[in-house]
Amino acid sequence: MTNIVPFILDGLIVAGYFAILALSLNMEYGYSGLINFGKAAFFALGAYASAMLTTNGYPAFLGVVVAMIVAGLGGLLISIPAIRVKSDYLAIITLVFAETIRVILKNESWIAGGVLGIRGVPPLIDFRNVSYETHLIIQAFIVMTLFTIFALVGWLLTNSPFGRILRAIREDELASSVYGKNNIFAKAVVFGLGSSIAGAAGSFYAQYIGFVSPDLFILAITLQIWIMSILGGPATIMGSFVGALVVISINRGTRLLKDFLNLPLDTNNLMFILTGALLIIVVIFKPTGILKEGRVESVRRR
Amino acid sequence: MGLELLIQFSILQTIINGIITGSIYFLVAVGLTLQYRLMKFPNLSHAEFFAIGAFLTYFFADIIRIGFWPGLAISMLLTGLLSTAIYLAVFKTLLSRGASLLHLIIASAGLGVLLRYILWEIAGRKSYFFTQNFTPFDIGYIRLTTLWLAIILAAAAVFISLNFFLSKMMLGKALRGLASNPVLARLSGIRSEYLILLVWMLAGMMASLGGTLRAADTRIIPELGVEVLLPMFAVSILGGIGSISGAFTAAYILGLAESLGVVALSALGLSTEYKVLISFVALVVTIIALPTGLSSVISKEKVRYD
Numbered sequence: 001m002t003n004i005v006p007f008i009l010d011g012l013i014v015a016g017y018f019a020i021l022a023l024s025l026n027m028e029y030g031y032s033g034l035i036n037f038g039k040a041a042f043f044a045l046g047a048y049a050s051a052m053l054t055t056n057g058y059p060a061f062l063g064v065v066v067a068m069i070v071a072g073l074g075g076l077l078i079s080i081p082a083i084r085v086k087s088d089y090l091a092i093i094t095l096v097f098a099e100t101i102r103v104i105l106k107n108e109s110w111i112a113g114g115v116l117g118i119r120g121v122p123p124l125i126d127f128r129n130v131s132y133e134t135h136l137i138i139q140a141f142i143v144m145t146l147f148t149i150f151a152l153v154g155w156l157l158t159n160s161p162f163g164r165i166l167r168a169i170r171e172d173e174l175a176s177s178v179y180g181k182n183n184i185f186a187k188a189v190v191f192g193l194g195s196s197i198a199g200a201a202g203s204f205y206a207q208y209i210g211f212v213s214p215d216l217f218i219l220a221i222t223l224q225i226w227i228m229s230i231l232g233g234p235a236t237i238m239g240s241f242v243g244a245l246v247v248i249s250i251n252r253g254t255r256l257l258k259d260f261l262n263l264p265l266d267t268n269n270l271m272f273i274l275t276g277a278l279l280i281i282v283v284i285f286k287p288t289g290i291l292k293e294g295r296v297e298s299v300r301r302r
Numbered sequence: 303m304g305l306e307l308l309i310q311f312s313i314l315q316t317i318i319n320g321i322i323t324g325s326i327y328f329l330v331a332v333g334l335t336l337q338y339r340l341m342k343f344p345n346l347s348h349a350e351f352f353a354i355g356a357f358l359t360y361f362f363a364d365i366i367r368i369g370f371w372p373g374l375a376i377s378m379l380l381t382g383l384l385s386t387a388i389y390l391a392v393f394k395t396l397l398s399r400g401a402s403l404l405h406l407i408i409a410s411a412g413l414g415v416l417l418r419y420i421l422w423e424i425a426g427r428k429s430y431f432f433t434q435n436f437t438p439f440d441i442g443y444i445r446l447t448t449l450w451l452a453i454i455l456a457a458a459a460v461f462i463s464l465n466f467f468l469s470k471m472m473l474g475k476a477l478r479g480l481a482s483n484p485v486l487a488r489l490s491g492i493r494s495e496y497l498i499l500l501v502w503m504l505a506g507m508m509a510s511l512g513g514t515l516r517a518a519d520t521r522i523i524p525e526l527g528v529e530v531l532l533p534m535f536a537v538s539i540l541g542g543i544g545s546i547s548g549a550f551t552a553a554y555i556l557g558l559a560e561s562l563g564v565v566a567l568s569a570l571g572l573s574t575e576y577k578v579l580i581s582f583v584a585l586v587v588t589i590i591a592l593p594t595g596l597s598s599v600i601s602k603e604k605v606r607y608d
Contacts, residue, residue, distance in 0.1 A: 099532055272418075273420055279408065
């Protein structure tokens with residue numbers, strides 16, 4: 001087993017960027033009670049923005065920044081019609097937005113490479129000429145750093161007075177507006193921020209796997225992020241990471257088990273069938289997740 | 303044929319295409335809109351029953367070979383039963399555990415992906431076709447086939463019979479009562495559980511009918527459901543949740559807009575896949591400008607949805 005180290009490192013990196021995505025969903029769903037079925041679209045916006053810039057010769061670092069800006073603006077834009085309405089309309093409109101974005105990316109061959117996507121996206125920091133293992137370790141380090149930064153941002157935000165407004169909106173929107181809080185503003189900010197973080201994950205993803213194509217950003221991916229977010233624990237920061245790690249382990253485990261048992265099933269189909277089933281099971285049996293929501297730190301008694 | 307006649311002819315053909323698309327959208331959206339009104343959550347997996355219905359018809363019509371129409375009948379029955387069984391297994395369990403609106407929507411999304419990839423696993427990534435032939439005939443300059451006639455008649459029949467059922471029959475009135483005030487309806491002795499089962503059954507049956515007819519017009523692939531997902535939601539929200547006549551009007555508006563849009567897109571040299579933008583724009587505009595949908599405009603009955 002010489003290839004066990006890259007296998008584990010790759011799993012860790014995948015869990016890392018999924019943890020960032022789950023964290024961004026957690027800020028929207030866990031803390032503020034907003035349903036977003038378009039996570040994959042903001043992920044895609046970030047990935048494509050970064051891929052288009054860096055393949056045209058701009059520095060890889062700039063790709064991350066622009067990806068965050070583009071995805072964040074996309075989030076703010078979709079929040080204009082979606083945030084004022086009830087949560088079921090929000091679910092529909094984000095779902096429809098994601099499908100529309102995917103169709104546009106698929107058909108705009110002059111800007112986004114069409115069905116084939118964009119190939120040859122350079123990594124953020126390139127260590128492939130040293131050794132493949134070193135390169136993977138560096139990438140794992142980058143994604144963990146990104147997650148730490150966003151986790152810190154998320155922790156500070158959700159334990160601030162603004163975070164208390166978000167929790168109030170989740171529990172009772174009417175009560176929050178009675179206390180004079182601007183619900184729509186708060187929801188738009190968290191939606192924009194969540195999308196922007198998803199964009200950063202998208203940029204890292206494009207730079208790590210080296211290409212983007214529309215078929216990578218399907219609804220099933222959004223649902224995987226949902227499972228991570230719910231299973232890890234809604235309204236917890238570390239829950240995102242725990243959830244991502246558990247789901248990625250299950251995915252990798254079934255892939256190994258399938259090869260081991262020689263099942264005549266398509267790997268992709270099997271993975272997404274399990275994704276759907278797992279989501280239903282989690283929502284029925286464990287909707288509160290593994291980790292529990294903590295107290296708001298800023299109001300703790302000394 | 304002169305040029306003017308040719309233009310007139312193609313406009314007529316475009317309108318007929320729009321009516322056929324609209325009929326299909328109505329058949330798939332009407333089940334969703336009834337379900338949505340009664341259960342108070344959008345069932346994101348509804349579009350998959352559209353594809354499942356088409357595959358079941360294919361199985362009975364072309365593998366067991368009992369003919370297209372008997373196959374369609376059996377498929378409608380089985381899809382309806384499947385939809386009901388899934389309600390009992392998933393959503394009733396969730397409701398009895400006191401799940402919130404968010405959890406119901408999330409579970410329906412998971413269910414949709416589960417069903418879609420099971421179809422993909424069984425059918426693979428190729429297209430199937432019905433062996434049934436539909437004879438074409440001409441009315442004036444327009445070419446129709448018996449299939450297109452069947453699509454239009456099916457939508458009209460569903461529309462008329464559902465309207466009759468909801469406004470004249472006791473069971474239909476009970477259903478409307480249950481949808482608008484569940485507590486009061488239960489207090490007046492309406493058996494809510496049976497009515498909910500009936501709605502899931504009807505939704506599955508109409509999805510299967512629409513899916514089979516769409517598949518006969520195009521091809522049978524697992525993506526049939528994804529193709530109607532966006533128009534389906536656009537129709538039920540533009541029409542107003544739970545309104546049959548609203549959905550009927552909205553379906554034909556969207557169908558015509560799409561078929562005119564396809565003509566415009568190909569004239570501009572753009573991909574016709576951009577017709578999904580029409581659904582997207584219709585949804586966004588409705589949610590901003592008229593959140594209660596067309597039903598509040600076309601009927602006196604106010605749809606109160608909360």
